[in-house]
Amino acid sequence: MQKNLKRNNNSRVSDIGLNSLDAEKENKEYQNKFFEQLPDELYVQIFSQLDMRSLCRASMTCKRWNSAVSNNDSLWEPHCLAVRVVCKREIDDDRKSGFSWRDTLLRNYQKSKVKLEWLTGRYSNICSPGSLPEKIMYPMDAETWGEILEAELKRYAEKSQADLITLRV
Template sequence: MQNVCKRRNSASFIQEGSSTMILGLDPLHQNFSETLPTEMSVRIFSELDLRSLCQASLTCKQWNGIIEGSDLLWRSHCLTVLAICRREMDGDRLDGYSWKVTLVRNYRKGCVKRRWLKGRYSNIHSSDKIPPNSMCPLDLETWGEILEAELER
C-alpha cells in the first residue's frame, strides 16, 4: 500500500511498508535533525561554542532533546573550564553529577577566577568598587593563586 502526503509544502513522502522515501526535499524547510541519525546531529552540535549550544537548545523541542540528552556535548565545554576549576569539577564528577550540571555549577567560578588572574580587578582600591559579578565562593587554594598573581603585578 502506498501513501503520499505533503508536509509544509516542502517534501513529498512515499511510504511503503516500514520504509519511507523523501522526494523533493526543500533544504530551506528541512530540519537536519529529522533526517539524520541522532549521532550525526550530536556531531553537528559539537561544533558549536557554549553560547551557541545553549541558544540552539531553545530552537525547538527536538534540538533541545538532542542537546540536553547528550552528555558528550557538555563534556567538551566542561573540560575547558576544568583547567580553571579542577578541584571543584573533580568533586562534582565524583559526586555523580552529569557533565552539564558540573559545567553549570563551575562555569561562573571559572570566569571569575580567570578575570582575577588576568588582573581585571587589580586597580580596585576599596571593596565597594568591586563589581557584583566578580565574586563567588572559591576554595582557599584558588584565592591563594589569585593573591599570588596580584602580588606579582
C-alpha cells in the same frame, strides 16, 4: 474596461503572492520533515561542532533538539574541559562527586570567568571594596580565594622586585 484590467492585474498579483506563500509553506514543511527524519547520531555529530553559546541556542530551538543536546553528556565535555583550565580543582571535585559534564559546566562556568579575571590581575589595583564591580563577587569557596590571594601576593612580590631593580639602576 480599465477597471476590469486593474482588477485582473490585482488578482494576478494576489494569485502570485498566494502561490509563493503556498510554495514557501510547502518548502518549510519539507524541511521540517527532513530534519525530523535525521537520526539522533547525526544531530549529535552536528551539535559537537558548535561552540557553547550556539549549543545552548540550539537546545532552545525545539523539543527534539533540546532533548538531543541536554541528554548527550559528551557534547558538554569539551566545553567543561576548557573551563577546567581555570577551575581544575572544582571540575575534578564535581566529576568525582558524580556530576555529569553538563551539570559540572553549569556549576562552574560563571565561576571560571570571575576566577580568571581575578587570577590575571584584573582587580589588582582596586583601592576599596566599594569600587569592585558587583559581578565579580561570585560566591567562591575558601580554596579558590586562597588561589587568588596567592596570585596577588606573587604579582605584588614581582612588582616590588621590579621596582627595586629600577631604583638601583
